[in-house]
Structures are given as structure tokens and as C-alpha cells.
Amino acid sequence: MASNVSSNSRPSVMSTKIVIAGGFGAGKTTLVGSVSEIPPVTTEAVMTEASIAHDDVSSTPDKVTTTVAMDFGRLTLDEELIMYMFGTPGQARFWFMWDDLVRGAVGAVVVVDARRLADCFDAIDYFEKNQNIPYIIALNRFDGEREYTVEQIREAVEVGPDVPIIEFDARDRLSSGSVLKQLLKYTLSRPEQPELVG
Amino acid sequence: MRSHRRRRGARIRPYTFTGGRTRSRHPLMVQTLVSIADPRAELPRNLMPESQQIYELCAQVRSVAEISAELKIPLGVTQVLLSDLADQGLVYIHPTITGHSPSENQVLERALRGLERLFQ
Numbered sequence: 001m002a003s004n005v006s007s008n009s010r011p012s013v014m015s016t017k018i019v020i021a022g023g024f025g026a027g028k029t030t031l032v033g034s035v036s037e038i039p040p041v042t043t044e045a046v047m048t049e050a051s052i053a054h055d056d057v058s059s060t061p062d063k064v065t066t067t068v069a070m071d072f073g074r075l076t077l078d079e080e081l082i083m084y085m086f087g088t089p090g091q092a093r094f095w096f097m098w099d100d101l102v103r104g105a106v107g108a109v110v111v112v113d114a115r116r117l118a119d120c121f122d123a124i125d126y127f128e129k130n131q132n133i134p135y136i137i138a139l140n141r142f143d144g145e146r147e148y149t150v151e152q153i154r155e156a157v158e159v160g161p162d163v164p165i166i167e168f169d170a171r172d173r174l175s176s177g178s179v180l181k182q183l184l185k186y187t188l189s190r191p192e193q194p195e196l197v198g
Numbered sequence: 199m200r201s202h203r204r205r206r207g208a209r210i211r212p213y214t215f216t217g218g219r220t221r222s223r224h225p226l227m228v229q230t231l232v233s234i235a236d237p238r239a240e241l242p243r244n245l246m247p248e249s250q251q252i253y254e255l256c257a258q259v260r261s262v263a264e265i266s267a268e269l270k271i272p273l274g275v276t277q278v279l280l281s282d283l284a285d286q287g288l289v290y291i292h293p294t295i296t297g298h299s300p301s302e303n304q305v306l307e308r309a310l311r312g313l314e315r316l317f318q
């Protein structure tokens with residue numbers, strides 16, 4: 001099984017990251033908790049607002065800083081490789097912090113609640129604009145009826161045929177693990193992207 | 199099924215983790231691992247209390263995010279303090295695999311094999 005990172009102090013140990021994005025309550029933390037070898041950890045970031053979100057009435061214009069909580073999990077993939085899974089804050093008003101969270105990610109999963117498709121548009125817009133991060137869509141059915149086919153959902157969320165859409169159950173370890181595998185396969189299948197981030 | 203997705207204009211605004219000033223000097227991302235540069239070195243003197251706590255945690259390999267969570271120091275501040283410790287040669291910053299360079303594909307393949315082992 002997975003070796004323990006903490007007993008390993010060799011400088012050759014390295015890490016990587018994938019991002020779990022999606023709408024409010026779509027199942028991001030559930031996914032992270034299903035696959036992680038540690039219980040999801042919550043950490044806080046204090047955000048400095050350089051300008052005011054004019055298109056978001058819920059933001060507080062007078063505040064200079066905002067504290068945003070996010071959670072992450074960890075997987076030891078081999079003796080020298082750790083992967084972190086970072087959940088983005090679900091509330092749209094925190095979309096701005098994604099840049100810091102997403103920077104350097106090998107890929108992203110956009111978790112979609114099949115009953116509330118519109119909630120994922122912010123996340124999809126973000127990754128459509130940041131072409132250097134490969135992303136896939138993971139459809140969390142929430143035990144719901146299969147009202148729409150995957151192709152209908154592809155049309156509704158307006159993503160091209162190349163973006164994989166897979167159905168899964170965020171509460172299920174193997175199902176969530178298969179989402180991560182799919183993302184890595186997709187990342188590896190893509191042609192080389194130019195380095196766009198520092 | 200009608201599409202409702204709105205394509206908004208450029209919404210990228212200059213928000214950043216507080217304390218992001220060190221980023222250009224060291225590639226310290228939330229997932230980046232750090233550890234004490236010389237495990238046999240004595241505890242350095244004159245460190246600020248937070249920096250000393252961070253240094254002590256670095257006795258084992260940990261990510262920036264894990265240190266931030268464990269010490270309840272916001273991510274941006276943790277990045278700044280770690281960057282200063284690295285500048286002083288006290289802390290080693292491990293490689294971070296971003297997948298942006300072809301030379302990293304072998305590592306991504308290792309990552310996939312690891313996932314296949316764990317979730318078969």
C-alpha cells in the first residue's frame with residue numbers, strides 16, 4: 001500500500017495537484033473525501049481585493065480582505081510522488097481565488113450536479129478560458145433519474161466533443177477514483193501545451 | 199434542452215493570496231512540498247515564532263497547504279515565511295510537477311499508474 005510521506009525526507013520526493021471545481025454543493029468535498037488517504041483538511045486564505053466585483057451584488061464593497069476556506073486531500077501515488085486534490089470554493093463570488101488554487105495544476109475536474117446544471121457554468125467558463133489546464137466534467141447524479149443523456153448535457157453546458165464527460169457517484173471511492181484516472185489519461189493524451197503560468 | 203450558459207466577458211481581476219510577493223523568487227504553490235534543508239543542523243536562532251513553528255514542521259516533508267492548515271496560518275502568509283526560510287537556506291523546496299513541460303510526462307505516467315494501483 002501507500003508509503004508514508006512523513007517518514008521520507010529525501011529531496012527527490014515531489015508533488016502534483018489536481019483541482020476539484022464545480023458549483024455550490026455539487027459534491028466536491030465528498031469526492032475529495034472519498035479518494036483521499038487523509039480526512040479532507042480545511043485551510044484558509046486571506047484574499048486581498050484589488051477591485052470590487054461589480055457584477056456580484058453579494059460581495060461586500062467596503063471590505064479589503066476576505067477569508068476563504070477551501071479543503072484538500074492527499075494521495076501517495078508512489079514512494080516519491082504525492083498528489084493533492086484541492087476543492088475550489090463553491091460560491092461563485094469566490095471564483096477569483098481560483099487563479100491561486102489552479103496555478104500549476106495538472107488538470108481539473110468540474111463536478112456537476114445533474115439537477116442544477118447552471119451552477120457549474122462559472123467553473124466551465126473559467127477552464128474554457130484557461131486552456132492550459134486540461135479539465136473533464138464529472139456528472140454527480142445524486143441518485144436522480146437519468147433525465148438527460150451525456151450528449152444533451154454536453155450541449156447544455158456548451159463544451160466541445162473533446163472534453164470528457166463521465167458519470168460518477170461522489171460518495172463511492174472507486175467511482176471517484178475512476179474520475180481521477182480519467183483526468184490523468186486525458187491530460188496525458190493532450191498535445192503539449194505552452195507554458196503559460198510562472 | 200436549452201442552453202443557459204452565459205459567457206461573460208473577461209472576469210479576471212487582480213486578486214491574489216495576501217503576501218504573494220515571494221512568488222517570483224520561489225515556485226511555492228499550495229501543493230509544493232518543503233522540508234528542512236539540513237536535518238543535522240541545529241535549530242536556527244532569531245527566527246520569528248511562526249517561522250520557527252514552520253521550520254520545526256519541516257522536519258518531515260509537508261506541503262505548503264498542510265503547514266498552513268496545521269498552524270492555522272493563512273496560505274499567503276505561510277508562503278511568505280517559507281520563502282524567507284528558503285532564502286536563508288534553511289528549507290528545501292521540492293519539485294512541483296505541473297505537467298506543462300514534456301519532460302514531466304514520465305511523472306504523469308507514474309501518477310496514473312499509482313492511481314490505477316489504488317483504484318482498481
Ligand SMILES: Nc1nc2c(ncn2[C@@H]2O[C@H](COP(=O)(O)OP(=O)(O)OP(=O)(O)O)[C@@H](O)[C@H]2O)c(=O)[nH]1
Pocket residue numbers: 022023024025026027028029030031087089090091140141142143169170171
Ligand atoms: N444522495 C447523494 N448525496 C450526495 C452525493 N454527493 C454529495 N452528496 C451530499 O450533498 C451535499 C453537498 O456535498 P459536498 O461534497 O459538501 O458539496 P461541495 O461541492 O463540497 O459543496 P460546497 O463546498 O459547499 O460548494 C452533502 O450533504 C453530501 O453528503 C451523491 O452522489 N448522492
Ligand SMILES: [Mg+2]
Pocket residue numbers: 028029030071087090
Ligand atoms: Mg465543499
